[in-house]
Amino acid sequence: MLPNFSYVRPKSLDEAVRHLDSPENRIHAGGTDLLGCLRERVFGVAKIVSLSGIQELKGITETAEGGLRIGALATLREIAESPLIRSKYPVLAQGAAEAASPQLRNQGTLGGNLCQKPRCWYYRGDFHCLRKGGDLCYAMVGENAFHCILGGDACYIVHPSDTAPALVALGATVRITGAGGPRTVPVEEFFVPPTQDLTRETVLEHNEILTEILLPPPPQGLRSSYRKVRARRSWDFALAGVALALQFRGEEVAGGRVVLSGAAPIPWRSVEVEEVILGKRLDAETISAAAEAVVKNAEPLAQNDYKLPLFRAIVEEELSAIAKV
């Protein structure tokens, strides 16, 4: 059952920011993640500030430079079905399409997807763990089959988003507005790893709103794709996923990024894989070296070592597929 709160639906960004004058005031976009957190009492709430009345946060439009501006309120379904995104940035359309379930994609927004809270079952449950200000990470010695193999430190969540890896791979940036004015941050720097701060997931301050996502024009020879493995075929987060956005020059990988989901507390750029494939043709040898590289630095917990062969498998599968496009 939800706790008590007041509710406002401002018409403008300024008004919305004014309502965010306390950390207990929460932004509501589609609410698919927020309401769950409130019901589970993961955090407190005084006022809910709905963004749904703010027109400028909606829509998907092409920018003058040939990139794309996506309003924070664009729904996952809009992203998944947008012909523009499907043709120019398939990795993003695929990431959105692989998220959650049809109902949740109708309601959930891209902004909300980037700002969603971790799915660690201790965090979501009635456990006062480190990330909630307690003094113990229950997952460390507890049930950690769905936790991270990379980038964990004191806290071992995996980042839940299926769109964030695509956005990092594509080199997207986000626009943020707050009491201190607007700022722009690369998506890659938007997420906060536990090594930096255990208690937050993004760089957003409580009174800041993510307003839009900006995609640079697709570079020459861009091929992109997203692959997700999950325990259930719908309505489930990634056990392992890989977003590829690679620039090909002829058969050779001239640049680009490889980003993992289900691997780490933030969307995880696999520099190890990138190093292996950069400047190479994706032949069997390179692909197999890349598959080894993806988990080279992995430190599995007691119950999630299956992620090692799993990441190897999907990196191999996806690189083979993208080489053939």
Next chain:
Amino acid sequence: MSKKEIYAVKGLSVPETPASAQEPKPWKQTQMVGKGIPRVDAYERVSGTAVYPSDVLLPDMIYGAVLRCPHPHAQVKKVDVEAASKMPGVRAVITGDTPEARVEWTYSKEARSSLFDPHCRFEGEPVAAVAAETPYQAEDALRAIRVEYDVLPFVVDERDALKENAPSVHGAGNVLKTEKYERGQVDRGFREADVVLEENYRTECQLHTPMELHGCVAKWDGDRLTLWESTQGVYAVQAEVAEVLKLPLSKVRVVGHYMGGGFGSKLKAGKYTVIAALLAKKSARPVKLFLTREETYLAVGNRPPNNMRLKAGVKKDGTLTALDFSCTGTGGAYPSGGTSLVDWLVRDLYKCPNVRTECTDIAIHTGPARPFRAPGHPQGAWVLEQMMDALAEAIKMDPVELRLKNIPNFSQGKEGNPPYSSTGLKQCLEEGAKAFQWKVARSKALAPGETGRIKRGVGMASCLWVVGGGWPPSTVILKLFPDGSLNLNMGASDIGTGTKTVMALVAAEELGIPLGKIEIEHADTGTTQYATPSGGSKTVPTEAPTVRAAAISVKQQLLEMASKELKLDAASLVFQEGSIAPAKDPSKSVKITDLSELKKRGVVVGIGYRGPNPENKAIIPFAAQFCEVEVNTKTGEVKILRFVSTNDSGRVMDRLTYDSQVIGGITMGIGLAMTEYRVLDRDQTGRMLNRNWHDYKLPTALDVPLEMTSLPVDREDSQANSVGAKGLGEPVTIPTAPAIANAVYNATGIRITETPISPERLCRLLAEKRKEG
């Protein structure tokens, strides 16, 4: 519509009427029964007008909520409700200190407890309850209750519970009981075998997830209590509540017209039922108390986890020589059948002279189990049917062939070895294999030279279900009105399986009354007759013959009336499409709606009783399922491509509800095989971690194949009862999981002996296999 059209449509002739005291003959050709007729309450269910217990809204009704122990093992020292009692909207607060709430509660006969037992032996035991004007006020009040606990050491995994120094659940060792069974000479059987295989298996704990939550609305009128409860059996709830609250049965009325699924978890009342009644009494208001999904996961039941071992011997020609089975399991904190029936298939499914089983039920600090669709059987099938697959491979025999070689025609496991009233296991296997194109599919799957990462596999499994014949008692009343319309009155619940539809079809068949003229009153202890809960696949074979008996009684009375009117001996009269006429002179007919005595009396009441089952006969349903899967041999992702299910459940009473059972059973079996399992924080807090629908993963529409074929072996079992039907609801889910496991083995060469067949598990096993080369 003119009155004349109501009774008996053209072409609906009715079966012969036996003289009283004579057994009715089996139906020859049916007109209504066996067809695919949409449910009689389809409109209400689909349009939302059906009032389920959770929809009940009464004037002045308030809302109850239960505070539950957050620890798997704790002693309640103090419950302070002072602040909560004073909160806005709060109308009643009860705890173990409330005199009226000091009542006994029996989770099972063996272990008594109390409603608010201060010794909490599982997470989710009720500690206090409130009723308030709104659900939110009730929740706020719960949060204001202060409880002091002595948190005690716990054990939440039965594999830890027998270790030395394991915390004790009931003050002694944690073994509740060990059951042994033996026939023949097992050791000699193994010596006679050409091949002996042995393997360990495990199935995980599956949580009950009916669509409608557990709960009720309770209302008092003076000393009379009415409960609208989501239940599989209104009379079972009545008996339990009357006993606990020390009320006469007549003062407890339980109504459960519609209910949104139970699968065994709603065969009885819950503590919530009694709590609602106490809150209603204390507040002098009707109280609605429905649990949250999280509460149901903790407190109202599951399919026990089982650890099993099977050693099996077979000769080269496929003759089974010996089976030696052992298992442990747990029904949680109170004896709840942690191993019950797990060994039944080993004892009974295949011909085998030498069988030994041993089952040890263990107590741990988790919520008590409740029966779960075919208790014990899917677990046992997981073991036996994978073993049969392995044996077949070892002796180079087709798995279908091996099963066909070992079909018994009597029950080896039951006292006195009664013969089966009918057995269609052979047909299930043969017709299923044919429809599935087993041979072709298998040779394709086995074809060498497949190098891609995606591999196909096929697998199959068969089963029986321990009881399929229903049983007495049951009473059904039919009321035929002078306009030819009919009321059908029975105590049984329709738990979503289509009971009402099937019973209306039986009445229509026997009386020639169109379905649209039949109304059903059911599942109400105040107005309908005694029935045992709908469980054990018993409802059709119990109620349908009873309805038929009641309909025959109506016909016999009508014949008597006509005999007076026509001044002819009743035995010389027959029914013909809404009229009664002398068999020899059809022109002298009298319309039933014109019978003057019927008009005068206003009603003909036919009463049907469920007679006993035939003596020394085992009435058992059989089934076989075949499936094809596609496995990504690198990631361990499994896609189930298709299923064929062949069932021998006697006569098909209604094809649509029949097929729905098959599809639902396979879906549930896919859950057990692939995605569903309880996760407990075993080593730290003992609490349940996946208590919501995201973390506890039920199969979605994308996890079940589009292609699910139900292929009934439609043979009436005239020895079983007067309608020739056996139970269906449980066998449909028994062979599913092992059929999938066998198909995955066929595709990968990996035996998955533990559920679930998840990418986590399979990916790891595939990697290990590659490493070994």
